Amino acid sequence: MNTPFFKYGLFGDDVSLVIAFVIGIGFGFFLERAGFGNGRKLAAQFYFNDLTVFKVMFTAIITAMVGIYYLSVIGWMDLSLVYLNPTYIVPQTIGGLLLGFGFVIGGYCPGTSCVSAVTGKIDGMVYLLGIVVGIFIFGEIFPLVSNFYNSTPMGQITLSQLFNIPYGILVFAVVMMAIGGFAAAEWAEKKLGNKIVEP
Amino acid sequence: MSSTSNEVQHGPKPYWNPYLSGMGLGLVLLLSYVIMGRGLGASGAFSSLVATGVSAIAPEHAKANEFYNEYLADTTKSPLKDWLVFEVLGVLAGGFISGALAGRIKKTVEKGPHISVSGRLLYAFVGGAIMGIGAKLARGCTSGQALTGGAVLNVGSWAFILAVFGGAYMFAYFFRRQWR
Amino acid sequence: MNEYTTTRHNELVDPSLHIWGWEIPVYLFIGGLVAGMMIITGYFIFKGKYKDKACVCRSLPLLGMIILSAGMFALFLDLEHKLYTWRLYLTFKATSPMSWGAWILIVVYPTMIASFLVNVPEYFSRKFPWMVGISEKLQQHKYAVKNIGVVNMLLGGLLGIYTGVLLSALGARPLWNSSMLWLLFLVSGLSAASAFVHMVAKRVEERELLAKADNGFLILEIFVIGLFIIGMLTSTKVHIQSALVLLSGLYAPAFWVFVLGIGIVIPLILQLLAVNHKIKHTPIAPIMVIVGGLVLRFVIVYAGQYTHWVDAAF
Numbered sequence: 123m124n125t126p127f128f129k130y131g132l133f134g135d136d137v138s139l140v141i142a143f144v145i146g147i148g149f150g151f152f153l154e155r156a157g158f159g160n161g162r163k164l165a166a167q168f169y170f171n172d173l174t175v176f177k178v179m180f181t182a183i184i185t186a187m188v189g190i191y192y193l194s195v196i197g198w199m200d201l202s203l204v205y206l207n208p209t210y211i212v213p214q215t216i217g218g219l220l221l222g223f224g225f226v227i228g229g230y231c232p233g234t235s236c237v238s239a240v241t242g243k244i245d246g247m248v249y250l251l252g253i254v255v256g257i258f259i260f261g262e263i264f265p266l267v268s269n270f271y272n273s274t275p276m277g278q279i280t281l282s283q284l285f286n287i288p289y290g291i292l293v294f295a296v297v298m299m300a301i302g303g304f305a306a307a308e309w310a311e312k313k314l315g316n317k318i319v320e321p
Numbered sequence: 322m323s324s325t326s327n328e329v330q331h332g333p334k335p336y337w338n339p340y341l342s343g344m345g346l347g348l349v350l351l352l353s354y355v356i357m358g359r360g361l362g363a364s365g366a367f368s369s370l371v372a373t374g375v376s377a378i379a380p381e382h383a384k385a386n387e388f389y390n391e392y393l394a395d396t397t398k399s400p401l402k403d404w405l406v407f408e409v410l411g412v413l414a415g416g417f418i419s420g421a422l423a424g425r426i427k428k429t430v431e432k433g434p435h436i437s438v439s440g441r442l443l444y445a446f447v448g449g450a451i452m453g454i455g456a457k458l459a460r461g462c463t464s465g466q467a468l469t470g471g472a473v474l475n476v477g478s479w480a481f482i483l484a485v486f487g488g489a490y491m492f493a494y495f496f497r498r499q500w501r
Numbered sequence: 502m503n504e505y506t507t508t509r510h511n512e513l514v515d516p517s518l519h520i521w522g523w524e525i526p527v528y529l530f531i532g533g534l535v536a537g538m539m540i541i542t543g544y545f546i547f548k549g550k551y552k553d554k555a556c557v558c559r560s561l562p563l564l565g566m567i568i569l570s571a572g573m574f575a576l577f578l579d580l581e582h583k584l585y586t587w588r589l590y591l592t593f594k595a596t597s598p599m600s601w602g603a604w605i606l607i608v609v610y611p612t613m614i615a616s617f618l619v620n621v622p623e624y625f626s627r628k629f630p631w632m633v634g635i636s637e638k639l640q641q642h643k644y645a646v647k648n649i650g651v652v653n654m655l656l657g658g659l660l661g662i663y664t665g666v667l668l669s670a671l672g673a674r675p676l677w678n679s680s681m682l683w684l685l686f687l688v689s690g691l692s693a694a695s696a697f698v699h700m701v702a703k704r705v706e707e708r709e710l711l712a713k714a715d716n717g718f719l720i721l722e723i724f725v726i727g728l729f730i731i732g733m734l735t736s737t738k739v740h741i742q743s744a745l746v747l748l749s750g751l752y753a754p755a756f757w758v759f760v761l762g763i764g765i766v767i768p769l770i771l772q773l774l775a776v777n778h779k780i781k782h783t784p785i786a787p788i789m790v791i792v793g794g795l796v797l798r799f800v801i802v803y804a805g806q807y808t809h810w811v812d813a814a815f
Contacts, residue, residue, distance in 0.1 A: 126359075127357075128358055129358045139402065142407035145356070145408060146411020148349040148415060149349050149350075149361055150416035150418075151345075151415035152342050152345035153412070155337040155342040159416060160431055161445075168490055168493035169500065177340060178342055179467065181344055182343045182472075183347065185350075186354065186468075186472035187471070187473070189348070190354055190472060201473075204358050204473060206475055207477060208477070209476045214458075214480055215483075216459075216484075217456065218481040219487065221451075221481075222485040222486060223451055224448045224451035224452030225489045226489050226492050226493045227444050228448020228451070229431065229499075232462045233463060236413055236416060240420070241425055242420075243430065243431050244430045245441055246431075246445075248445040248449070249449040249452075250367075251449065252452070253449045253450070254367055254371055254453070256451060257368050257454075258375070260453060261368075261386060265386065281479060282474055283476075296474070304340075321336065
């Protein structure tokens with residue numbers, strides 16, 4: 123078995139859009155299940171009341187990370203065919219800070235605001251409109267920021283290559299850190315009164 | 322449509338255990354990698370939408386702009402015929418299905434008790450706009466950069482994750498009235 | 502730059518060109534939708550439900566006429582020689598579905614007017630009291646009313662069938678060359694109409710009934726689409742290639758995502774849960790069905806024009 127299937131030409135671009143829709147359904151379903159359609163629950167993360175965002179996000183990351191690593195070890199997945207977003211370290215860090223800033227103000231991120239809007243939250247719908255306007259602003263000022271946008275390129279690079287640590291050991295370390303983080307999150311929630319946000 | 326008497330009226334069901342829903346998300350992400358060789362995303366779909374809109378109104382202007390042009394380069398098809406656009410359509414459908422099954426579809430505004438509805442909506446709009454700019458600067462959002470890149474140990478993605486949490490915790494104090 | 506000019510430079514020569522724009526699919530969709538609405542109205546009138554003040558069959562005929570007129574206008578926009586439209590009615594060709602269609606559309610209006618008069622909506626009975634007189638006289642003749650119901654159902658069926666036959670009679674397009682097309686468009690029209698009525702009906706029983714009917718039509722539609730595709734796949738190479746345009750080719754995203762996913766499967770699941778009182782009734786599922794029905798016409802008309810006999814490898 124050779125994966126990723128798409129890269130081995132098992133189906134074409136048109137069928138890939140159908141798959142995108144099906145995968146999106148799964149994505150949206152679990153986002154909503156986790157409570158990510160609710161801005162209060164998402165924002166509560168940043169006041170240490172309800173650390174669901176952290177728990178869900180890192181469970182998702184380590185599940186996928188371990189799965190990908192496992193598949194590549196047994197030879198079912200060719201990691202070199204997996205798309206890696208090229209790193210531009212400074213603009214990405216600044217963008218991340220801006221995103222975090224927008225997150226506490228707006229209460230959502232683009233994916234969660236879709237789920238929020240479709241489950242009837244008006245703030246989610248307004249937020250979506252805000253994203254569109256923000257992207258439009260970015261597009262209009264792009265000629266001014268394009269130098270910064272393309273600055274500090276590091277190419278397609280993984281942490282394992284950067285620190286010269288074997289991939290498997292890094293996967294193990296991230297899992298350990300995540301488990302430590304989960305324990306700390308559970309402890310903090312108990313300590314701070316366990317104000318889990320419900321629908 | 323107003324609800325009627327012979328329909329079931331039960332309160333919304335509680336959210337799932339975070340580790341369970343996180344595992345579900347992770348498996349979807351893994352599936353996306355296995356089938357497509359790429360991860361999930363969200364903000365890219367809105368970029369396609371914006372690029373399409375701009376090019377419909379001012380085609381020359383859009384073509385001259387490097388950012389829009391990236392989404393318009395392939396002239397053989399509509400820029401909306403894009404992987405992320407269809408994925409986000411699925412997100413909308415999946416979110417609705419999950420919400421409907423759990424009785425959580427409700428017209429409401431999520432906010433803390435100390436802020437007015439219009440104030441919250443203004444914050445939502447401004448937050449969305451800032452997020453839009455930030456997500457484009459970072460070449461992806463929480464889905465496209467953090468989740469997707471995080472799972473393949475992408476350097477930029479991990480820097481991004483730390484920055485998002487850092488930025489949010491840094492500014493959370495100033496916006497506490499909105500949520501608490 | 503053309504070195505020399507041949508007839509092939511006439512853009513209307515090549516059969517792979519799009520000649521039909523948005524007008525035809527919109528018209529076909531509206532035709533199917535109104536056909537379904539007529540059948541539903543006819544059924545309610547036949548069953549004697551028209552006596553109920555809140556029966557949706559009181560408002561449907563008027564809505565149907567307005568919607569159908571909008572569709573006819575779209576069709577009119579598509580005509581090359583708009584001034585000569587009347588000539589359609591000077592001739593009748595028994596083998597031409599266009600001819601049949603033109604005449605069916607002519608008879609459809611009086612039929613809808615008759616069903617409108619069976620029980621005139623409140624707004625009209627207040628403004629034009631003489632209409633109430635007609636309604637009362639009509640209602641004294643039970644069999645006349647029943648016959649109006651039957652004729653509505655029959656003509657609705659003919660109208661729905663005609664929207665499909667119109668395409669399948671055009672042999673030049675392999676994708677349309679299917680005997681299932683009339684059934685597909687009829688069932689799709691019925692499901693869109695049920696969804697529409699489900700949204701506008703005031704009485705809970707009607708809404709429930711139509712949600713259930715819609716579920717039935719949607720399930721039937723899945724089977725019909727399946728048979729349509731299987732029929733193509735078991736035919737000549739050109740037909741197989743035409744079917745593949747829908748299954749994995751250029752129109753696959755629209756076909757799988759919009760027609761099957763958003764148009765049939767997801768609303769079917771939602772409505773099955775709703776009629777079993779597991780979740781609330783929302784207008785979302787009916788809207789999805791209607792959008793799906795519209796996209797189905799676009800996909801069939803566009804993909805059909807994309808397929809042709811000349812060159813099987815599109």
